[in-house]
Amino acid sequence: MLYFSKFRIIFIISISLLFIFIASSNILKFSNSLLNKKINLGLDLQGGSYLLLEIDNTPVIEQKLQNFTISLRNYFKDKNIRINNIKLDNQKILFSTDQKNKQFILETFTDEESELNPYYPRFKSHQLEIFEENNFFIVNYSRQGLIELKTSSQDQALEIVRRRIDEIGTNEPNILKRGNDRILVELPGLDDPMRIKSLLGKTANLTFRFVTNNAEDSFGAEKLEYEDESEEAMVSKRIILSGENLLDAQPRMDSETNETVVTFTLDRVGAKRFGKATSTGIGKQLAIVLDGKIISAPVIRDTIASGSGQISGGFTFQSATDLALLLRSGALPAPLNIIEERTVGPDLGQDSINAGLIALIIGFFLVILFIFVKYKIFGLITNLALILNLLFLVGILTIFEATLTLPGIAGIILTVGMAVDANVLIFERIKEELKSERNNLIAFDSGYTKSRTAILDANITTLLAAIILFFMGSGPIKGFSLTLGIGIFTTLFSVYFIARLLTALYVSKNKEKGNLI
Amino acid sequence: MIAFNKYYNRFNILSISLVTISLLLLIFKGLNFGIDFKGGTLIELRSNDQKITTSSLRDNLSQMNLGDVSVKNFGNKTDFLIKFENNSNKNVIEEIKLSLDKSFGNNFSFRRVEKVGPKVSSELLKSGVIAISVALTLMLIYIWIRFEWQFSLGAILALFHDVIVTLGLFSLLGLEINLSIVAAVLTIVGYSMNDTVVIYDRVRENLRKYSDIKIFELTNTSINETLSRTLITSITTLLALLSIFFFGGEILKGFSLAMIFGVIFGTYSSIYIANPILVRLNVSQKTVLREESKN
Numbered sequence: 001m002l003y004f005s006k007f008r009i010i011f012i013i014s015i016s017l018l019f020i021f022i023a024s025s026n027i028l029k030f031s032n033s034l035l036n037k038k039i040n041l042g043l044d045l046q047g048g049s050y051l052l053l054e055i056d057n058t059p060v061i062e063q064k065l066q067n068f069t070i071s072l073r074n075y076f077k078d079k080n081i082r083i084n085n086i087k088l089d090n091q092k093i094l095f096s097t098d099q100k101n102k103q104f105i106l107e108t109f110t111d112e113e114s115e116l117n118p119y120y121p122r123f124k125s126h127q128l129e130i131f132e133e134n135n136f137f138i139v140n141y142s143r144q145g146l147i148e149l150k151t152s153s154q155d156q157a158l159e160i161v162r163r164r165i166d167e168i169g170t171n172e173p174n175i176l177k178r179g180n181d182r183i184l185v186e187l188p189g190l191d192d193p194m195r196i197k198s199l200l201g202k203t204a205n206l207t208f209r210f211v212t213n214n215a216e217d218s219f220g221a222e223k224l225e226y227e228d229e230s231e232e233a234m235v236s237k238r239i240i241l242s243g244e245n246l247l248d249a250q251p252r253m254d255s256e257t258n259e260t261v262v263t264f265t266l267d268r269v270g271a272k273r274f275g276k277a278t279s280t281g282i283g284k285q286l287a288i289v290l291d292g293k294i295i296s297a298p299v300i301r302d303t304i305a306s307g308s309g310q311i312s313g314g315f316t317f318q319s320a321t322d323l324a325l326l327l328r329s330g331a332l333p334a335p336l337n338i339i340e341e342r343t344v345g346p347d348l349g350q351d352s353i354n355a356g357l358i359a360l361i362i363g364f365f366l367v368i369l370f371i372f373v374k375y376k377i378f379g380l381i382t383n384l385a386l387i388l389n390l391l392f393l394v395g396i397l398t399i400f401e402a403t404l405t406l407p408g409i410a411g412i413i414l415t416v417g418m419a420v421d422a423n424v425l426i427f428e429r430i431k432e433e434l435k436s437e438r439n440n441l442i443a444f445d446s447g448y449t450k451s452r453t454a455i456l457d458a459n460i461t462t463l464l465a466a467i468i469l470f471f472m473g474s475g476p477i478k479g480f481s482l483t484l485g486i487g488i489f490t491t492l493f494s495v496y497f498i499a500r501l502l503t504a505l506y507v508s509k510n511k512e513k514g515n516l517i
Numbered sequence: 518m519i520a521f522n523k524y525y526n527r528f529n530i531l532s533i534s535l536v537t538i539s540l541l542l543l544i545f546k547g548l549n550f551g552i553d554f555k556g557g558t559l560i561e562l563r564s565n566d567q568k569i570t571t572s573s574l575r576d577n578l579s580q581m582n583l584g585d586v587s588v589k590n591f592g593n594k595t596d597f598l599i600k601f602e603n604n605s606n607k608n609v610i611e612e613i614k615l616s617l618d619k620s621f622g623n624n625f626s627f628r629r630v631e632k633v634g635p636k637v638s639s640e641l642l643k644s645g646v647i648a649i650s651v652a653l654t655l656m657l658i659y660i661w662i663r664f665e666w667q668f669s670l671g672a673i674l675a676l677f678h679d680v681i682v683t684l685g686l687f688s689l690l691g692l693e694i695n696l697s698i699v700a701a702v703l704t705i706v707g708y709s710m711n712d713t714v715v716i717y718d719r720v721r722e723n724l725r726k727y728s729d730i731k732i733f734e735l736t737n738t739s740i741n742e743t744l745s746r747t748l749i750t751s752i753t754t755l756l757a758l759l760s761i762f763f764f765g766g767e768i769l770k771g772f773s774l775a776m777i778f779g780v781i782f783g784t785y786s787s788i789y790i791a792n793p794i795l796v797r798l799n800v801s802q803k804t805v806l807r808e809e810s811k812n
Contacts (some may be wrong), residue, residue, distance in 0.1 A: 010670050038618070044768075052637065054636070055804065070599075078742040102718070139630065154755055191627075192627075194610075194611055197607075208709075239627075247606050279609065337634075338607070338632075339633075339634035339636055339637050340632065340633050340634060340637045341631065341632040341633075342629075342630070342632075343627075343629045343630040343631075345626060345628045347563075347626065347628065348561065348628035348629055352764065352766055352768060355764060355765050355766030355769075356766070356769075357767075358764045358765075359760045359761045359763075359764040359765035360760075362759040362760045362764055363756060363758075363759075363760030363761065365709070365755060366756040366757075366759075366760060367753045367756050370749075370752060370756060371752060371753065374749060400579055406766075406768055406769060407697055407700060407769070407772065409765075410761055410765065410769055410772060410773070412763075412775070413757045413760065413765070414704070414754070414758070416753075416757050417753045417754035417755070417756060417757025417758065418708075418750070418754055418757075420749070420750070420753050421711075421746075421750040421754075423751075424713065424746050424749045424753075425746050428743070428745055428746045428749075432742065443640075450722075453646060454714065454715045454717055454718040454719075456709070457663065457715070457718065458711040458714060458715060459711075460659065461656060461659065461707050461710035461711045461714060462704075462708065462711055463521060463707075463708040464652065464655050464656065464659065464707065465652055465703045465704055465706050465707030466707070468648055468651050468652045468655065468703060469648065469700055469703050469704075472644050472645075472647060472651070473648070473700065474641070474644075474650035474696065476696070476697075476700070477697065477700045479695050480697075480700050481700070484704070513758065
C-alpha cells in the first residue's frame with residue numbers, strides 16, 4: 001500500500017494542481033472561456049423568488065366536455081340516433097338513449113378507429129371512457145385522456161408564463177415543468193415578487209362582446225360585473241373578437257382625454273371582424289371583457305376598419321403597462337394558483353453567505369488544530385489532505401457549475417468534520433499494528449490494508465443517505481446532499497492518494513526511527 | 518482498558534426508557550411542524566427602529582384577521598419571525614406590508630417570505646417520511662449483505678434509537694421540524710450506521726481471531742480498540758457542527774442542533790446498543806464462520 005510509481009506521483013500532483021486552479025477560478029477571473037466557470041449561488045444565498053404554480057385544469061376540462069356534448073349530439077344526429085337528457089355534471093357527461101341504440105353508441109366509443117373518441121395506441125387507451133349506470137351513459141376523461149389534456153395545457157401555460165416573465169425582463173429566470181400540472185419559476189435577484197405574482201395570477205382571457213338588453217340573445221347572454229365592482233351589465237355570449245386576434249398592445253397616453261389607455265393592433269381576421277361589428281353596431285355598447293369582468297363598454301360611434309383601437313378603463317400607467325403586457329403575451333389556457341412561494345431578500349442572502357463562510361473557516365480551523373495536536377506530523381499530512389479535499393470539492397462543484405445553497409455550505413463543513421475519519425481509522429490502526437510489528441514499513445502497510453473495509457463501509461453508508469436526500473429532497477436540501485455526496489468521493493481520493501503518498505514518503509525516509517506515530 | 522461491558526444492563530435500561538419516553542412524547546405531545554410540513558406563511562422581518570418589539574408587532578398583526586399569529590425574535594432584537602397558518606387571501610403579504618408601514622413607518626425590510634400551501638406541505642411531509650423510510654430500508658439491506666443477521670439487528674436497533682430519541686428531544690424542547698431537519702435525520706442515519714459498522718468490523722475480526730474469548734469480553738475489547746477513533750471522529754464532527762451552530766446563522770440552527778444530538782446519540786448507541794445486542798444474541802465464532810462456509 002505504500003509504494004507509488006513515478007507515473008502515479010505525477011498524476012496525483014497534476015490532478016491536485018488542476019483542481020487548485022479550477023477552484024480558484026471562483027475568485028480570480030480567467031480569460032480562457034473553458035475555465036470561465038463558477039459555482040452558482042442558490043436563491044437562498046443570492047436572494048430571489050421561488051414560485052410553484054399549479055394549473056387549475058377544471059375550467060379546461062369543463063369547457064372541453066361542454067364542446068364535446070355538441071359534437072356528440074351532432075355526430076349521432078347524422079346517424080339518426082337521438083341523444084336524450086344530455087347534461088354536464090361534475091366533469092362527467094350524462095345522457096340517455098333508446099334501448100336499441102345502446103350497443104351502437106358503446107361500439108362507437110370503444111372502436112379504435114373512432115372519430116368521436118380518439119384512441120392512443122401507445123397507451124392502449126381512448127381519450128374518453130364510457131360506462132352505463134341506471135340506463136344512463138356516463139362519459140368522462142380516461143386516465144390517459146386526462147394526462148394528455150394536462151400535458152398540453154401545461155405546455156401552453158409554460159410558454160405564456162415564459163413570455164410574461166421575459167417581458168418584465170428579470171435576470172436569468174428558470175422556468176421548469178413539475179409533474180403534469182405544475183410550473184416552477186425561479187427568479188434570482190428578485191426580492192419583491194408582487195408584480196410577477198399578480199401578472200401570473202391573471203388568465204388574461206380578453207373578449208369583445210356586445211352589451212345586450214334582452215336576455216334572449218340567440219347566443220345567450222350573461223350578467224357580468226365591471227372590474228371595479230360598481231355595476232353589472234348583460235353581455236352577449238357571442239364573441240366578436242378575442243385576445244388571439246391581437247398582434248400588439250401598448251400603453252399610451254391619450255392626448256385628448258389625458259387618460260392612460262391601452263392601444264391594440266389586430267391581425268387581418270380580427271381587423272375584418274372588428275370592422276364589420278363596428279359598422280353594424282353603431283350606437284351599441286361593445287364590452288371589453290377580461291377574465292369575466294368588464295373593463296369598459298364604450299359606445300360605438302364609427303366604423304373602425306383600421307384594425308387598431310384602444311381600451312380605456314381608468315388605468316394608472318402601471319396597470320395599463322401590465323394589461324398591455326398580458327395581452328401581448330397571450331392568455332393562459334387555465335388559471336394558475338401559487339401553491340408555494342419562497343422569497344429571500346439579497347441582504348439576508350449576503351448575511352447567510354457571510355455566516356456560512358465564517359462557520360466554515362472556524363470549523364475548519366478547529367478541526368485542523370485538533371488533528372495537529374493529536375497526530376503532529378501525521379496531523380499535518382491529514383490537514384494538507386483536508387485542504388486539498390476542500391479544493392477538490394469546490395473544484396468539482398465549479399466544473400459542474402453546481403448550485404451552492406446554505407445547507408450546501410453546511411454539507412461542506414460537515415464533510416470537513418467527517419473527512420478526517422478515514423485518516424483517523426488508518427492511523428489508529430497503524431498504532432495498533434506497531435504494538436506487535438517493529439518494522440515501520442510493514443506496520444504502516446498493514447494499517448492501510450486492514451482499515452480499508454471499515455472505511456469503505458463508513459463512506460458507503462453516508463453516501464446512501466446523501467443519494468436518497470438528493471432524489472427525495474427539494475431545493476436547498478438537494479444542495480446539502482450534493483456537497484455531502486461529492487465530499488465522500490473527494491475525501492476518499494485525498495485520503496488514498498494524497499495523504500497516503502505523503503505518509504509513504506515520510507515513512508520511507510524515517511523507517512528506522514522508533515515511535516513514528 | 519475501560520470496562521464498558523460492566524454497564525451494558527444499566528445503559529440498556531436507560532436506552533429503553535429514553536426510547537419509551539420519546540415515543541410517548543411523539544404520540545402525545547407530537548412534533549412542532551414548521552410551515553414546510555404544516556402549510557402557512559413565514560415572514561422574516563428586520564426593523565431599523567429599536568423601539569419595535571414583538572408585542573407591538575403582535576398587536577398590529579392581530580387586527581388583521583390572520584388567525585393564530587406567532588411573532589418571535591429571530592437571532593437578535595431587531596429581527597422578527599412571523600408565522601401564521603394558511604389563509605385564503607392571496608395578497609396577504611402585501612397587506613401586511615401596507616399595514617406595518619402605516620403603523621410603524623417605513624421601517625422594515627422583508628428579509629424572507631415563505632408561503633406553503635396545504636397541498637405542497639402534505640406532499641413535503643409525505644416525501645420526508647418516505648425519504649427516511651427508504652434510507653432506513655437501504656441501510657438495513659446494506660448491513661444485511663455485509664454482516665450476519667445478529668449484527669444487522671443490532672445496527673438497526675441502534676439506528677432507530679438515534680432517530681427516535683433525537684425526534685423525542687425535538688418534541689420535548691418544542692423545536693421546529695422543517696425540511697432541514699429531515700436532512701439532518703438522514704445524515705444522522707448515515708453517521709450512526711458508520712459508527713456502528715466500524716466497531717462491528719472489529720468485533721467480527723476479533724471473533725475470527727479468538728475462539729476462546731466470550732462475546733461479552735470480546736465486544737469490550739473491540740470497543741476499546743476502536744475507542745480513540747470513535748472519539749476523535751465524534752469530536753471533529755462535533756467541532757464542525759458546533760461551528761455551524763454558533764456561527765452559521767439562525768437558519769442553520771435547527772439543522773446543526775439536530776445533528777449534534779444525533780452524533781452524540783449515534784456514538785453512544787454504537788457502543789451501548791449495538792454491542793449488548795450481540796451479547797444477548799449469544800454471538801460466537803460459529804456465527805461468523807458458519808456464515809462464511811455458506812458463501
